[in-house]
Amino acid sequence: MKISPFHYTDYRKFLGDFFKEHAVSYNNICKQTGIKSRGHLSLIINGKVNISQEQALKFAQCCDLKKRETEFFAAMVRFNQEKNTELKIRLFEELIAFRESPIYRVGTHAYKYYGAWYHSVLRALLEFIDVKGDASFIAKMTAPPIRPDQSRKSLKLLAGLGLIAADAKGFWRPTRKSIDTGSTEESVMINNFVLSMLDRAREAMDRFPREERIYSCVTLGVNKQGYDELLKELREFRRRSAEIAQKFPADRVVQINFQMFPVSRSAARKGNADG
Numbered sequence: 417m418k419i420s421p422f423h424y425t426d427y428r429k430f431l432g433d434f435f436k437e438h439a440v441s442y443n444n445i446c447k448q449t450g451i452k453s454r455g456h457l458s459l460i461i462n463g464k465v466n467i468s469q470e471q472a473l474k475f476a477q478c479c480d481l482k483k484r485e486t487e488f489f490a491a492m493v494r495f496n497q498e499k500n501t502e503l504k505i506r507l508f509e510e511l512i513a514f515r516e517s518p519i520y521r522v523g524t525h526a527y528k529y530y531g532a533w534y535h536s537v538l539r540a541l542l543e544f545i546d547v548k549g550d551a552s553f554i555a556k557m558t559a560p561p562i563r564p565d566q567s568r569k570s571l572k573l574l575a576g577l578g579l580i581a582a583d584a585k586g587f588w589r590p591t592r593k594s595i596d597t598g599s600t601e602e603s604v605m606i607n608n609f610v611l612s613m614l615d616r617a618r619e620a621m622d623r624f625p626r627e628e629r630i631y632s633c634v635t636l637g638v639n640k641q642g643y644d645e646l647l648k649e650l651r652e653f654r655r656r657s658a659e660i661a662q663k664f665p666a667d668r669v670v671q672i673n674f675q676m677f678p679v680s681r682s683a684a685r686k687g688n689a690d691g
Contacts, residue, residue: 421485425511427472427492432461434479449474466497488514528573530609533616534562538570539579539590540669546587547571559616559623613671635679650674 419437424430435445442454449471451457459465467475472493476486488511495507529535537558538551547554551571552564562570571588574580583589620629638646657672 418480421479421481421489421492422514425492425495425508427489427496428461428463430489430492431475431479435461440478445475445478448478467493469493484514529577529579532566532570533609533612534558534566535570535574536609537669537671538567539574540666542580542588542590543666548586548588551588560619610673613673614675616671617673646676650676 419430419434421427421430424433434440435442442457445451446454446457449457451460451471456465460467469490472490473486476489479489481489491507491510491514495504495511498504498507538554541554541557545554545557551567555562555564555567571580575588579591580588581591617631621631636642636646654672654674
């Protein structure tokens, strides 16, 4: 049975699985696509080298893809290779638009819930704010404030996703105390959510007095072992922050951002010599 590209969001993974499953010769692939060598083909599949749309169509022919499969594969190539976050989201939406693709069923909650920063804020506000029916007034409680129509649509979305439900008195309440994206989530929508919350962090520096916020950073030199230990500590604190939130009744919503990323290349890597 032929492997379908519709079950993938990474064209490189699809090609690797397809070639392995069908025992396709790398030499034949190189001839059909015009790739100069087996080594260059390996670089493509391992994510070291990109391909053009023209080459994408040649790969689709090699895999004997039909018209819709070819269109999806080409869209997948554009999505994987795009660096701009906003464009990447639009390309992800293109992939979802293919009816043959199961992507819309995988991570639907993440795609919709993390589509706007204020969905998570409104869900958390409902822990201690009484809302029935129209929720226009709650729009003024977010920082920055959102429009009344946005709050109404957001509550409708949250209810539809099962993230809020009416309690015995008819007030909307969260169905769970907290929602964690996890530490290894690679969803483009969650990446965009994180970026939008970084924008809120920049705005909060001017919006709130110093005693109501904290901004701190540290630049460290570490090795691989130290880097991994720092990651472990950050993940543990994220878990602890959720536990702390559950200990006390809420009267406000806060956002805690976690970022750790390299700001230099590793001296241990080959090819880092001068020149």
